[in-house]
Amino acid sequence: MAVRLPRGFRAGATRAGIKPSGRPDLALLVSGLPAVWAYAATKNLAAAPSIHRGRALYASGKPLRAVVVNAGNANCATGERGFADDRRMAELAALRLGLAPEEVLTASTGVIGVPLPVEKVEKGLPQIDLAPFADPFAEAILTTDTRPKVAEAEVEGARIVGIAKGSGMIHPDMATMLAFLVTDASLPQEALREAWRGIVERTFNQVTVDGDTSTNDLAVVLANGAYGEVPLEPFLEALEGVARKLAKAIARDGEGATKLMVVRVVGAATAEEARRAAKQVAGSLLWKSALYGNDPNWGRILAALGRSGARFDPLRVRISLQGIPLYAGGVLPFDREAASRAMGAEEVVVLVDLQEGPGEGEAYGCDLTEEYVRINALYTT
Amino acid sequence: MAVRLPRGFRAGATRAGIKPSGRPDLALLVSGLPAVWAYAATKNLAAAPSIHRGRALYASGKPLRAVVVNAGNANCATGERGFADDRRMAELAALRLGLAPEEVLTASTGVIGVPLPVEKVEKGLPQIDLAPFADPFAEAILTTDTRPKVAEAEVEGARIVGIAKGSGMIHPDMATMLAFLVTDASLPQEALREAWRGIVERTFNQVTVDGDTSTNDLAVVLANGAYGEVPLEPFLEALEGVARKLAKAIARDGEGATKLMVVRVVGAATAEEARRAAKQVAGSLLWKSALYGNDPNWGRILAALGRSGARFDPLRVRISLQGIPLYAGGVLPFDREAASRAMGAEEVVVLVDLQEGPGEGEAYGCDLTEEYVRINALYTT
Incomplete structure (x- = not known):
């Protein structure tokens, strides 16, 4: 059951060889138009380079065009080299997509403390085929998850699609939770950013025990405006609904969980x-x-x-x-x-x-x- | 290996039928002399009646003569009746020992939400033989623990004996931890009370994840002065050493733990x-x-x-x-x-x-x- 992305978004993935299992592990999510975005990330002091970079991009207030994600390696606690590797991953994705590196958000999930094999990212990126569907991306970002997590909603013609991975475990301190939500609604960035904090607080952060998060957690929403304007309140309600569905899907798929x-x-x-x-x-x-x-x-x-x-x-x-x-x-x-x-x-x-x-x-x-x-x-x- | 209690202390236990297993489950610890004491208990809002009562006794500043403990039933979340049952347990123990109820501290551990069978306490108390040894008491207060936890120390002739039970699990929120330390040193109550907070903070509270405690946790030290005065600093150091040994023993005996x-x-x-x-x-x-x-x-x-x-x-x-x-x-x-x-x-x-x-x-x-x-x-x- 392929899930079509909102207008102007494409995504894809490949097997870059980062996961020992050989499963898809490198993914791109791209918007044809610059997207306003809102972001929430881990408060863990040992946050990964991708989180530090994401925070800096977010603070700039500039629009985003793409997200590159690898699974199987968190690129965390990898010293100074980890920061260079993270920048390199953004540059390689930007090169592949014809964008500036500052238009590309990075995300990594997997084992901590092992250097990121950037050469595998470099070889893998050109192999990624982009298509207007969420599924290959949703599959590639998984680690110990047993199934992909996708949710969608429509608001007066505009669409919202959310893709997440859990960590298995519902404890906050357990794992990396990544959530990517995209919409073709046209939204004022400040309103979206302000609302996003509350939405994350009530949904993704409630999948955790004490608000603590892993070194690599992030939840981001991109709005590229390809559809046009929609009334803000119903949109935010629908956005929260998608976030809640993903949050529940993450909890349900807790490591070893039966319910x-x-x-x-x-x-x-x-x-x-x-x-x-x-x-x-x-x-x-x-x-x-x-x-x-x-x-x-x-x-x-x-x-x-x-x-x-x-x-x-x-x-x-x-x-x-x-x-x-x-x-x-x-x-x-x-x-x-x-x-x-x-x-x-x-x-x-x-x-x-x-x-x-x-x-x-x-x-x-x-x-x-x-x-x-x-x-x-x-x-x- | 029987552990002799400090001078002036006696203890004992019986099978009152509170534990479904039929193992010893009702215990007394008695001092022949009024004892100064220091106390620390759970901060859980749903604290058991025994904790509320213990706090009130502690605030009175009056000396203590005995502790009565039952295992197998926490007498927590048992409504108004639970408070009456706890008072009754103190009264029955006082009657058995010829003391005033305010001289008797109560402690309960076990399942939450089941009324305490006070008639079993009433029948059991007269069966308890008191002797100058820690072992039967240490055995009777256990629940899912796999072994008794006793530690001792000597400071310039005065003795300290500590008896504890864990909950199995080292998580704070997991279980009831009870610790009873007795000494025949003569100590100023205020100095003991002030030092005890720090000692508990560094030992028993460090067996927990986040300082949270169960509904029934408590750690108490009784000093009856039967030996006489000892220098305070070395004494407190030895007291902390006994508390630390017990804390480690509790962690080591975590439910299902192998190390x-x-x-x-x-x-x-x-x-x-x-x-x-x-x-x-x-x-x-x-x-x-x-x-x-x-x-x-x-x-x-x-x-x-x-x-x-x-x-x-x-x-x-x-x-x-x-x-x-x-x-x-x-x-x-x-x-x-x-x-x-x-x-x-x-x-x-x-x-x-x-x-x-x-x-x-x-x-x-x-x-x-x-x-x-x-x-x-x-x-x-």
Whole structure:
């Protein structure tokens, strides 16, 4: 099911030999027109050269024309050489596309601490065929993901297509999450940039435990205006919808995961506290293990809420799971067998009412399985 | 190997039937003399009634005579009834010992959200034989721990004995950690209380990922003065040594763990930043998984340092593992096979030099294994 990119965008990928598996690992995403863009990246102090470069490009305020991504090597913690290699990757992509290097954003994902084989990037780039479809690009940026992640929306004729990769694990500190959203809507750059921060906060950053991110994470949206203007509010709503779908897809495809966990917190003092509480639950290893075992052990949810920093009265909070009330300021009688059966679904929803105020928020996670440990015990070797 | 308690202390335990396994689960620790004490407990908002009660006793500044502990039931999230049950447990222990309830500290550990079977406590207390040994008490307070945790020290004739239980998992949010330290030294209560905060911060709290604690965690020290006065500084040093031994024992006995991880950070801007950086590494799921697989994947250590909030320059930081340098501001050549073999030890030491300042600190953790997931996927059912 090929997904067509918005007007004026093309993409493609190749097998450059960076992934030991030999799978596609080098990809280009190109806009025929200069695109306004908004960007969010990891706050990790050990951020990769691609992140430092992206921040500098972003600060310039200049439009973007292309993104070059390699998977299989994060080009992080590779010393001064890593910065030169990252610049070189941008220059090579610019050369291939007839652009200036400053019009090309770089992104890398994969193992940390191994120099980027730039010669493979150099050989690979000319092999990339560009076409108006998202799929080869979506495939090539994956690492331990088990499936590509693409989502789309339409707003009064303009289109939005989002492509992401997860890290497998929903913990923030686990992996590189990359998200590329493109639209042919014509948008004021400042409005897009301002809105993007909030959208990322409510979607991609809620796939993480504590707002922490990997060394290479980034989420970027490019708007090339090929379609024309659309009303801003509905557009931003649709953009957030695409981002949320990708965020959920990343959580669902957590390393070793068997199911998606959606934690919805209502009744918090503020939306920020709701998101924080939801994230703490989604990131609790004990609760994630219980989720895997279909064990409705709500005590672990309460314990996670209690350390989240969100304000509430333990004697008033309410917790339900798949619509089944489990706790209401005290022990509730509930059918443990039925609750356990309900946890066998592919998507499990935890609903928490803190009964403090109007704040609402969600977080997205997955269960913790033996397979997660197996995958991560032997990644580099 | 029975461990004798300091002068004037006695302890004992019984099988009250609170643990489904039928193992000992109710324990008393008693001082013949009123003891000055220092206390640290969880900051979790959903703290158990025993914690609320302990805080109130602590604030009163009055001496303590006894501790009653049950394992198998945390008496947390049990509504108003939980508070009454906790008071009742103190009253019953006081009755058994001929003390006032305010002289008895309570502690509970185990499953959350199940009412405490106080009638079992009532029946069990008279069965407890008190003797001047730590062992039956140390055995009875365990939950998923695989072995008792006792440490001792002597300071100019005075003795210190510490007894702890872990939660299995080194994550803070995982479990209840209880630690009881007793000494026959005569100490000024205020000096002990002030020192205890720092000691707990550097030892028990460094067994956790982010300073978060379970609903029932506590660490308490009782000094009954039966031996007499000792110089304060050497005493506090010995006290910290006992606390550190217990902290390491808790980490080493992490649920499903095969080895102890000691993360030592030097060269941090401050000691607090050193501890924070060390904890972030000790708590990284990716690094814990790599540790299990004997995979010297130092990129995960660097990524954890980068999100810790500690200041450093990624191009200057140094990382070594079991004495083998792995990273020095750039990729180092190292013998991967030898590093992997060195990780097979029972205790693995990660040394990080941030090259920023004089701050030093340690954290204690363990590896993440499939067994951890299995243990926690089916705890209540």
